[in-house]
Amino acid sequence: MAYKIVTSQCTICGACEFECPNGAISLKNDLYVINPKKCTECEGQFDVPQCAAVCPVPKTCIPA
């Protein structure tokens, strides 16, 4: 149970990185990636996964 970032669509704005309540998102080799071990899909934390809610590009933060 985790989200992933569709790299080809990502604008590398970094909004997801600081909205993520689990510190699961980081910049690796100039691309943002989600660490599936840390991602909880925000369950029990927020109504919606924060990365998907803030991402400016549709269908870019999606279930892995």
Next chain:
Amino acid sequence: MGGQLIGLQTLAASGTETMRAALSAGGCSSSQCGSSDKPDSMSAEIWEKIKDHPCYSEEAHHYFARMHVAVAPACNIQCNYCNRKYDCANESRPGVVSEKLTPEQARRKVIAVANEVPQLSVLGIAGPGDACYDWKKTRETFSRIADEIPDIKLCLSTNGLALPDHVDEIATMNIDHVTITINMIDPQVGLEIYPWIFYKNRRWTGPDASKILHERQMLGLEMLTTRGILTKINSVMIPGVNDTHLAEVNRVVKEKGAFLHNIMPLISDPAHGTHYGLTGQRGPTHAELQALQAKLEDGTKLMRHCRQCRADAVGLLGEDRGQEFTLTQVPEVVSYDPSRRADYRALVSEMRGEHEAARRAVGETLADLETAPTCLVAVATKGGGRINQHFGHAKEFLVYEVSPHGVRFLSHRKTEQYCEGGWGDDASLDGVIAALNGVSAVLCGKIGDCPKESLAAAGIVATDEYALEWIEEGIGCWYKQISQSQQTRRSA
């Protein structure tokens, strides 16, 4: 020293004497006439804040340069005129940027520019993204740079949603200019501009999104006003969406203490991939924009000299040297040398007194021409407040209105550059003539016979007779001359 005019290139590699020569070319050559007076209508405290800020003071934009660094790319709202994926070095408009920087990279770049460009007075963080939402990076960048260049003016642009959370820090960090983009005060209008916002850990759409955004914008504006921080309101004019509504926006932001209101035309093109671009929403025409500006004339002071510069712009308004200072061109280790900026500022404070005195003198002499009709005059300038650019090199003209009431800046008009490497091109001259529609005369530093004749055929007087004079002085002299000759003809 004819031709040694004030351009950034000229000054970059020059010493104080060259700077002085460049700034004092033409007009009164004793650089001591008049002090650095403020315009009559402004309090000393406000003048002190804006006098070196090219965006806040029309007068300052002749002398001082700004730079923007793109350190805060994250945003908390979606606007229909913005496509966040867009990136092109050839485009020149807000939100478009080629190089995202970390705060440390930004520090290096700003110092490199400050060492090279003595006109630098303002550092802004203006997208892409939102400076208040991406606050940690904004704060870190400003504090690193303020440590090394304490006199640089800091400013930021925001959509306002996260602004109230940071106003106290903005005040303690001496960020004394904040721009808020406010396109509506009625959530129903906002429906067509903002598809969603991200606030309090969720995405809001529909009227809720615009209502929250509006309330946060008003709260932020009031908080800034209370703390004496100058605010500029940017409004994007979107025909059929908010064009008629902007008069109401103007009234409300003025009431809440906004210092300046800048109406910007929507830039919309399918190639930009924005919602408006793709759905064929057009931007306003020149005439529509000016009609709206004229209507708001007695509202909050309007900014008419905005060039909608790129988010990573470097230089005087209307020019961009950003490509000369990309990260690869900036040394790994830079140390700030304040001397050149200090020399330049000392010179400018002398020059401006002279400029202001010339401006006043012109105003007084024109008053005698009671019955003369109002005219538009275009000027080619490289900065420094003078008529000092070759007609063929001008990428834009500043348009002034002249009447017996005085000389007043109206707008700038962009054109295709007519002359490249000494050869004028007829096709682009047609473009220049079209851009100068409604203008009676063009005053420039130099112009050849061919373009002069073509302009004359189009009913526009073009002359380099007033080369190197202060802009207002040259326009005033020209106006006086034609008004008097017309009068003589009438009475003969």
